Amino acid sequence: MSTAGTAPAPTPWWQSFYGGLQKMGRSLQLPVAVLPAAGILNRLGQDDVFGKDGLGWDNVAKVFAAAGGALLDSNLGLPLLFCIGVAIGMAKKADGSTALAAVTGFLVYHNVLLAFPDRDQCTGTIVGNQCIDYSAHTSSAAVFQNPGVLGGILIGLMSAWLWMRYHRTKLVDWLGFFNGRRLVPMITAVAGLALACLGLWVWPPIGRAMTDFSQWLADLGAGGAGIFGVANRALLLIGMHQLINTFVWFQFGEFHKPGTDEVVHGDIPRFLAGDPTAGQFTSGFFPIMMFALPAAAMAIAHSAKPHRRKEIYGLMTSVALTSFVTGVTEPIEYSFAYIAPGLFVLHALLTGASMAVTWALGVHDGFSFSAGLIDYVINWGLATKPWLIMPIGLAFAVVYYALFRFVIVRFNLKTPGREDDDQVEDVTKA
Template sequence: MSTADAAIPETPWWHTFYGGLQKMGRSLQLPVAVLPAAGILNRLGQPDVFGADGLGWDNLAKVFAAAGGALLDSSLGLPLLFCIGVAIGMAKKADGSTALAAVVGFLVYYAVLHAFPQKCTPPTVLLGNQCVDVKSLKAAAASYQNPGVLGGILMGLLTAWLWVRFHRTRLVDWLGFFNGRRLVPMITALTGLILACLGLWVWPPVGHGLTSFSQWLSDLGAIGSGIFGVANRALLLVGMHQLLNTFVWFQFGDYTKPGTGEVVHGDIPRFLAGDPTAGQFTSGFFPIMMFALPAAAMAIAHSAKPHRRKEIYGLMTSVALTSFVTGITEPIEYSFAYIAPALFALHALLTGASMAVTWGLGVHDGFSFSAGLIDYGLNWGLATKPWLIIPIGLAFAVVYYALFRFVIVHFNLKTPGREDDDQVEDVTKA
């Protein structure tokens, strides 16, 4: 039998499913990358920076607050960003027409949802898009079914599928103008309409279930924060931690901004808006990303073979500084995650411990991008007890260094710098 005649083994469905989830996780990183800009703009618009309690430039503060708020808006800005990011990330060979189709579909979806405001709580009555108390002449904005970021992600997935399926479609000659890429936005507009109608019906029980689960975690206090931390790091191994983060970080909970009456949702937007109760699912990452993981990197470098120690010092110092300053930890974590899974299990458990300890001690801190020095300094004025992060982080740094050094040496783990000589070249290229 020739090679050409040999049957090509079919890819198991779970491999395809797992690969799709990994691709989804990578796609979510694109809109997340916008958040530093949103966080900086929002921070500059706070009263203690350019506002009345800071430099007193109220109008300039309003400009920055409005700019950052547009990106962090949990009903329009964030869902639209995630919709576009997922559509581009999930569609094979996506281009500008993919993003255009995503915007068209999302705007239709958003408008249909907002055509059906929810019933007002008595004694207020619905007048237009306001809940009005006729006796007191007070009014508040009506509420709507709001799948938020999850709705944006779903619209992005549908757009990606529709684009792949129809961007090369050819119609009859007299409709030739709408061939291919020009056809996709028309289809996504109809899809957005259908998705919104389904959302009006399906979202209430689904949203209630997700909110109840998140509320259960929140009510557990420090323990709930710790559970989230362990799950977050565990899912990083398969690239799906952003799926866990999405609802908790960008949709769960609500906070009404004083003065404006604007309601924001999600642990991160609420923190950036000044909610003193936010940060339960973000605070504990600061000690790990700024102190503990850099200490782990040094333990790996110190454990390297003598003739390779200088090389590994250079590598680990670089990734340690990256983690400390920016909060980007993947270069460190992936340096040992698959080589020494036991170390990564310890890391996940200790991350959960950091989350529990910080929240238990009353530390409320948050970030726009990640828990590095940049966000730590930028958001110091919004945080509660941010100074405690330093001693907590130093304590975890000692624990990480001691545990990593002991486990690596005692069990002779092949971390960077300890590989067999015939594997050094391949590991270096990786």
């Protein structure tokens, strides 16, 4: 009798694809984690803090604004951050050479794009990176093809794949110095050049299609904000919400900063740069993250079995405070998402409602990291009607608490603290 083991069945392509998307979603969290620093630096550089309308320390304000602006720059800073983050997150056993390869590929790619300004967007003459109108004696920054953050993500993915494929490669002896990790940046540079040339050709129609879709959402006003809110929370359930955030938050729209040639793209960078029209795709998260989800956490605690209520109170109070202060909501959401998916459907729909209501009432607010108390306080001076977030949030808190408490008890959902006694040990270990 043969003792040879049976070969494992190949993984279905759709499972591999889904797993890859989830991994990329997690990889996008790394560059997003840098944004709080960018937001704080940018905020300190505003006129009403260290600038002319605040302490009057103009040069200090310039330092902070330049520092924050470097990280929020939609042409270089943000795409480079996402490029490095994705490369490190997607490559197995990544190290410093993975990041070096990503930076190498991105810089080559970026400079090739800069070599071909869009002449159709210039009414004068292109000189270097400037569009000069000699008859009007004016000049402005030339316009280039700008895949932005999405381009950085593509370079990051490409760098991760090339690193995994070639970081152990051995060349002939006389080229031994370029073995392995030293070879990858060289290959990535060539790949970055090729991707830039391809981007010059294929990006314009893709960019227009994505911009048109985002513009359609923006033109819907409160309805568009609501649709985005529902989609954002629905995709969180499978770990891919960052995929739809990327273009809308970091690339869609443009704002010309007063007194400069700088153009800022993306709902978040535009808000932080002082654009009074920004915040359509961020404002409505504040009532949910600061008020509604903490109320849902209390509903879960109050619904726990009496002998487990003290334990669940401690757990839910902790995650509620995390959501309120920082805007990190996953600990609450994952506590009921998979064991009570009906509650998560309600949560997604109510998030969309919050987005729609907040925007319809003229609230324009934004964040650098998430919609928690820290961003709410820091960005109060940049926001429009930020005070309305408190009554809106309290109203949603009442709705969340009442609905969650009713649904949990009425349908006997096994939320934390309500599990069968023989499952308690397994649940707490998880």
